[in-house]
Amino acid sequence: MAWFKKAFDWIVQLSEKDLPYRFSLSPEAQATDAPTTLDKTLSKQSSTQPQHNHALPKDPMDQVKYIAKLLHHPRNSDILIEERTAASGQLFHLIYSQIITDLIGIQRYLLEPLSKVSTWCDTAQELATMISCSGIMISEEPDVLADGVVEGKVVVLLGASTALLCPFANYQSRNVGQAINETVVRGPQEGFTENISYNMSILRRTIGCRDLVFDSRTLQDVAETKVSIAFMAHLANPRLIKEIHRRLDHCDHVPIIISGIISQFIEDHPKSLFPTISYTERPDVVARCISSGQVAILVSNQNQVLIMPAPFIFQLSTAEDLYLRSTSANFLRAIRFIAFSIALLAPSIYVGLINFQQEMIPSDLLLAMKAARLNIPFPTLVEVLLLEVSFELIREASIRVPQVIGSTIGIVGALIIGQAAVEANLVSPIVVIIVSVTGLGSFAIPNQEIAFAVRILRFVFLLSSSLFGFLGIAVVFSMTVLHLASIYTVGVPYLTPLSPYRKNEEGFLRRSVLTYESFPLSFRTQKSQAGDSTSGSANS
């Protein structure tokens, strides 16, 4: 193999000196490759000739060299070029990536049949009939052939004006796993992976309906990120689909890899603290959303699927809500609401009480609190801020450190906060309790992005409360509600179905499944606009 590689290198070097190319490279290839003599020639030609519109060279070796050049072979170590001779004596060249293809399949279904070809093939079409391989494509475009190799296809060059593309893609991806960030007690345990095809297939399996559409496209970023818009054709609002496409158009041509940040490109209010697009790693949640008229966006290399429209109340629900009886689900939702309120307001209410509304604290408790604060040199605000910042530090540290010592960080943090700080008279015990409960409350918020918003707002509430007491809390609270009332999620008011009020939709409390008779009006689904209430769907 080594001698073949050396020989091929020598041929390529030779070709860079005097080979009369009559076609151009793609701009990407030019940009990423070192500026050689060949590049200069090619770039000179590319400025005068239209790109991506050139047939393969006539000479078989030229074909191989050109495709190899496009794929940066031999620097690109995973690209393999093989030469095979058929029974008829015809020479074939196979180009493929050995890390993303099924090598056994290539051997069994491509190389073995090729070696047995006993007739001379003048065209790729003739050859295609002799290979027992499905999904064969024929192309004459060098760029298409090179892209095919990157996509896991095997290019078969036979010296004709066209070449074969045989799909043998076998990308490495992790096995089907649990939804790590959205665990449930009841309900399916599987989660999405980074493989978009797998994610699509699992959705297809979950929703056995022919109206499920995967509207796929490739973005124009460097990574050529693939996205697939999943929706029910008979349900989803066509204007919503059109709008999503329009937004995806706008995030095309971004010179960075965007698979992780696509939601920030397409959401309504990227500068708002609150997320207007939800995400999940659970196929059952996506299936549920799609079947109630929402739209999901699957992104390659992302194990989280974006869901829109995603109103505020929707984002506070969990995957498990629908699997529980409505009473139990509502109990959990009430707990979550309390957790949300505590996470947002507890420290500021404490500061407001201590500094402004002391008469509201029962006398005994007030005396105890005052006694505890006697030796503390800081004002209440500093005391709370000190602990809050420490808590944030511990939280951040425990995420960043390796899992093995993660628990140690927790213990150290608890010791620092719970014991050392109190003993050093830096904070009073009641503040430790307040901050701990606040932390627990923020952990109980199901959506991480909303939890982030709450964490930031908590400091705003804290500062306003220290300045103006409950008045400050009321002012910031009003402004927050006004802000939430003013934003949209893909054109749907963020606070719906609370305001605008939709009495037939599920709001804060989960309804009994027996009442799921109509499609949500807020999402303007085709069914809800037509007033069809015969076929029900759950809107969680």
Added chain:
Amino acid sequence: MIKAGHISGRQATAIMTIILVTKLMNPIATIIIRWGQSAADTLAFLSGLIMLVLVLPILPLVKDTPKTLFGLMREHFGKVLGTVFSIFLLITLSLDTAVVLRADVVQVQLIFAPQTPLPIIESLILLVAVYASYLGLEAIARSNLIAFFLLIVLIITLFIITQLFYANWMNLAPILGPGIPTLLTQGILHAGFYGELLILFNLRIFVRDYKSFKTSVFSSQIISVSVSIIAFSLFQLVFPYPSSGHLFFPFIELAKLIYFGRFIQHIEAAFAITWLIVGLLRITIMVYVLSFMMADICNTQNVRRFIPSIAIFIFYGTLIPPSLVADVDFKDVQLMQYGIFVYGLLPIAIAVVAYLRKRKNNKKSPSTEPQGGPAHVGE
């Protein structure tokens, strides 16, 4: 025509209810107690009914062509007289907003921040109002719908708790208070307690359809009057007249009574914070509506440019009354008792002129426009 979004009938109802009901929770409510005595609830009912009767004649005028109240006045009184009346209404409403804000601010200062100067509290409240007005009517209306439910829960909770422990049905007597003639007279003079109902006619163009608008006019007035009747009755059950006549903060006094054992006591601030959130939204609506009215008078589309100036105007207006007593007296005498003869009769005048013009056009139409419909009377 200025138009920046739509609001539903339910949202319009919430807006009006909040505007009318929040006054019950600040010192402005003492006006009704003062004149109605032990029959403050009856006086509230009469005032509400009279105000509804006063505005009803202009309801059909906004059926086919959604117009603002100012638009109607310009259409039927002519541009000059219509604008004069519009400016009068704008000034009256601005003063009313300033007076109510002063009452709110004093109450806020009393409960939350006794050492904070009034202008700072006012600035904070107006800051929220300006921010919200910049967000637009749709955001305000949605927030109001949430605040409306909050308000209803607050009122129900407060009254249930206080009535359970402190109500004395003997306090209701005498049921007719100062007597029927006095109640009727004061009912007319204090119809301005619900005078903000006219604001809803300025929001007509934002409401989706006439049916929703009509429903919101009736439902907001019915809810507001009902809540007033219940609130004054229950207040009377706990604080009998003349004790109630000496209380400047009836809502707070009621909330102060609530305690559960030794650990939950003095929770008036907890109730007051809910009222404050609703009260903030009330000021927000008023600032937006005033800016909108100003833009309407200036015949411009941009409401936003008037928001800061209106806020500053209200800020200074709020500082004018030397005391809370003077503030409440101004509201009672100048804005309610005198003002009702102008803004209370305006809708009737519009309706009369509209009727006369329609009649005149109908007479003219066979001879002047044999093949067409009635002449269009427009701006």
